[in-house]
Amino acid sequence: MGLQIPRRSFLKGALLGLGGVALLPPTANASILDSFFQKHFNEMNESEIKAMIARLEEEATDKWGRKITIDTTKAQAGVRFAYGLDLSRCIGCRKCVHACVAENNQSRDPQVQWISVLRFAKGEKWLDLENSEKYYDPEKVPEEGYFYLPVQCQQCDNPPCVKVCPSKATWQEPDGIVAIDYNWCIGCRYCMAACPYGARRFNWGRPNIDTNDVNPDTHYLGNRPRYKGTVEKCTFCVQRTRAGKYPACVEACPVGARKFGNILDPDSEIRYLIDNKRVFRLKEDLNTEPKFFYFYAT
């Protein structure tokens, strides 16, 4: 520890510095310029989006070694997504975490996960979250004397991350999903400081996924492969939910603890739960108005 710099890193740094001076800008090609001048997603017209998607699909296909499609399906009118999580059922198996990673093309190395499952000892204070354990690793779950609380993006109606973003690279879609334009994010990480739920992830290094593990069916605002130096997070699986499917975590949950639906539909399961169960939301005192409801069904 301390301010000592190993001599080797120092010499390496000095050499790299000399090398960097010699390495003048690489020869520009059209794709690099197009990608540099790409506009904000919401400021592009239909034909610009089409051209941009074609370019990104080609780039992604080249890079990840398999044919990748990027969808831009918009939010449907009359839909506002909400999520329910039954704490009385969750067994802390983290199947949701891994289904999410497989579906949403998170980097495997360095490892990025959008869902954190917190473990708490029963009978101890827990709402300040400081006594939680994120890295529990038992032989079998559920463990005697513990309960589990999965946390992911709460898709707030009053999202602090959107408020602080200096470039409007993150915003709330009409169906309530807080989206990120990975090609517009400048990587300042102000949103990560603002998020009270620790939901946002940064690509500290270059994302890596084995070609066979890449999910080729992607959405621009969702699971398309990401870049180094930008922020990402749960999107309620926008690529699936806007196509009428459940999020991957809902499908993966072996105990049915995860519920999902359209909060504007009075007959939806999620509306029934909110109307009839004892629901709560995390850190309600911060007035972020999450659309992620925790409840106890049994």
Added chain:
Amino acid sequence: MSSVLYRAFQGIMQGDRKYWTWVGFLLVIILVGFGAYINQASRGLIVTSMRDQVSWGFYIANFTYLVGVAAAAVLLVIPAYLYNFKPIKEIVLFGELLAITAVAMCIFFVVIDMGQPLRVWHMLPLLGTMNFPDSLLVWDVFVLNSYLVVNLLLVIYALSRLAAGKEYKLGRIMPLILLSIPMAVSIHTVTAFLYNGLSARPFWNASILAPRFLASAFCSGPAIMLLLLQLIRRFTKVEIDNRALFKIAELIAYAMAINLFLLGAEVFKEFYSGSVHVAPLEYLYLGLHGKSMLTPWMWLALGFNVSAFCIFLIPRWRQNIVLLNCGAVLIVIGVYIEKGLGLVVPGFVPDVLGEIYEYWPSATEIMITAGIWAMGALLYTVAIKFAVPIYTGEFLNKLPGQRPAQVTTTKEEA
């Protein structure tokens, strides 16, 4: 006038062995920092110690500290112009140059912290989609750049008048000088609000944060000035009145008194009420769940600040040049710890889900940071080398019929 400017430019390239050794030394550090940055740019910020839990670190800590240094020019301007304190008035130019240097360094620190620095135009007006007025980061970009421009204008005006051998008419630029005072306060307030507005982070989300920012800035900035002025006095022909130094020291004592009081107020509120929001302060000063990496540093900073306060408070002590310099060094380091890592890290420890990730800057972060400090030092050195001969009228003396310039006000004060 142009010949004087030309000779001043030439002067940058002319120096004795000491000068070139110093410049060479800085260039080596800059080169090392640049190399480390190339590595960071190609491999990503993963070469730093920052992670999702502590997503800002040493770079943003240095940025915050330097905003304070930049704001400190105001502490020299206020007594100089508003109260017509002549000994300080003559050295305001050097304060403004420091402000320019510090803002330039701030901009560097923000840019090297970005994951996608080439996209910086996305947050600019007209070019990108600036999130104004919602995002405080946008406000910060706006006030920092305005402050930079105002200080540049002030310096350019002063130097061009002096180069022409004409009087430095304060009346004409008084509006700008007056404007620079609230601007100096605003750059610091906005930077404080940038943290302050985040309800997710109880340590920053305390109303006392902005006042604490200002108080500590009015300690560290002038303390740096104290040291720089003595170096300028030693290496150039500029004469600086000891009274100016003692006055600055006295002002630092008041600022430090307020700074320590505000810290005490915060410590009392958090520890006495003892809610869960005490955790970050506990982490800083006592350690939390056995994690206490910053604790020795925080106590060191407190010790430094209190000792410096005593030195600057007692007139006989602060008028002793050796003690004065000790005090200045103690404050520069003390505030650097307190307002650097001591401010940024506890915002993230414990993190919003209660995890404690202990952050300490990586070798890359230290090398890049050193590189930017060296760039700042080089910028200031060159600026002084350029400005001093103009300021002292050295070149004018050799031209017949012109007299060395003087700083005068429109008001009769002589």
